[in-house]
Amino acid sequence: MKNVLTIAGSDSCGGAGIQADLKTFSAHGVFGMSVITAVTAQNTQGVFGVQDISGEIISKQIQVIFEDIMVSAVKIGMVSQIETINAIADELIKYKAENIVLDPVMVSKSGFHLLKKDAKEALINRLLPLAKIITPNIPEAEVIANMKIRDISDMEKAAEIISGMGPRNVLIKGGHLEIDAIDVLYDGKNMKHFETERIQTNNTHGTGCTLSSAIASNLALGYTIYDAVKLAKEYITVAIRHSFPIGKGVGPVNHFYSLYKRAGVNIGE
Numbered sequence: 001m002k003n004v005l006t007i008a009g010s011d012s013c014g015g016a017g018i019q020a021d022l023k024t025f026s027a028h029g030v031f032g033m034s035v036i037t038a039v040t041a042q043n044t045q046g047v048f049g050v051q052d053i054s055g056e057i058i059s060k061q062i063q064v065i066f067e068d069i070m071v072s073a074v075k076i077g078m079v080s081q082i083e084t085i086n087a088i089a090d091e092l093i094k095y096k097a098e099n100i101v102l103d104p105v106m107v108s109k110s111g112f113h114l115l116k117k118d119a120k121e122a123l124i125n126r127l128l129p130l131a132k133i134i135t136p137n138i139p140e141a142e143v144i145a146n147m148k149i150r151d152i153s154d155m156e157k158a159a160e161i162i163s164g165m166g167p168r169n170v171l172i173k174g175g176h177l178e179i180d181a182i183d184v185l186y187d188g189k190n191m192k193h194f195e196t197e198r199i200q201t202n203n204t205h206g207t208g209c210t211l212s213s214a215i216a217s218n219l220a221l222g223y224t225i226y227d228a229v230k231l232a233k234e235y236i237t238v239a240i241r242h243s244f245p246i247g248k249g250v251g252p253v254n255h256f257y258s259l260y261k262r263a264g265v266n267i268g269e
């Protein structure tokens with residue numbers, strides 16, 4: 001069994017954050033572990049409150065896991081504030097953590113700032129260089145690359161700029177463009193596109209968290225970056241296609257579609 005760690009925020013409604021990550025790990029047959037950076041009071045309609053966890057207890061959580069258990073991959077999601085970022089960077093460097101997937105979460109789909117504005121520099125300076133792959137969506141890539149992204153050619157330019165900031169691979173997710181769902185992967189040499197048709201649904205809560213956790217799982221299982229992204233893209237596409245109309249807002253994706261199908265669970269198809 002491979003052990004995979006998520007360092008991220010809790011989403012009380014279970015569609016994004018730590019909860020999405022652990023579901024994704026389980027769906028991939030890896031053992032999921034979690035370091036919680038913040039607790040959000042969140043549902044499908046928005047984020048209504050946040051309590052950050054102290055840097056001290058974040059460090060402690062990371063330390064006790066690495067002192068005890070072999071960690072094959074680490075996914076980083078919501079990191080809230082500078083204190084959190086420094087604690088994570090210090091510990092991951094100390095333990096020489098490998099296969100770090102950085103999802104640079106900034107603003108939720110509902111528009112809530114999950115990363116404090118003064119923490120962007122710290123995220124870029126301290127966490128980007130540690131990442132095997134960084135997975136920004138379009139608005140996040142615009143902030144990190146400091147440019148406007150309107151089309152695929154802009155995504156490629158931004159990927160090149162971000163690649164120069166330290167991460168070994170950059171995946172810019174195209175979920176926020178109007179066109180098909182095209183993601184751009186740049187490994188420092190080659191540009192690859194992962195393209196699927198846009199699924200017409202409102203239920204895309206947690207897509208980014210799920211994709212990055214699927215990549216981390218696949219890296220832990222020994223896949224190359226290219227295959228890890230390709231398989232993760234296939235997984236998120238199925239999860240979106242069979243997403244759940246739960247709640248009054250943006251519903252969650254279906255992390256266990258294949259399992260439910262095999263078990264004959266009625267998921268309303």
Ligand SMILES: Nc1ncnc2c1ncn2[C@@H]1O[C@H](COP(=O)(O)OP(=O)(O)OP(=O)(O)O)[C@@H](O)[C@H]1O
Pocket residue numbers: 016107108109136137138173174175176181182183196197198199200201204205206207208209210211233236237240
């Ligand atoms: N409607 C859709 N149909 C098909 N694929 C989609 C759709 N929306 C997003 N995707 C895919 O889902 C993945 C996540 O992309 P997205 O841009 O939504 O991430 P995100 O904004 O970080 O998500 P979140 O912040 O909600 O976790 C990408 O592979 C993207 O192409």
Ligand SMILES: Cc1ncc(CO)c(N)n1
Pocket residue numbers: 008009010011016017018040042077078105107108109114206208209
């Ligand atoms: C806790 C948490 N992490 C990440 C996201 C993704 O936007 C979210 N909505 N909530």
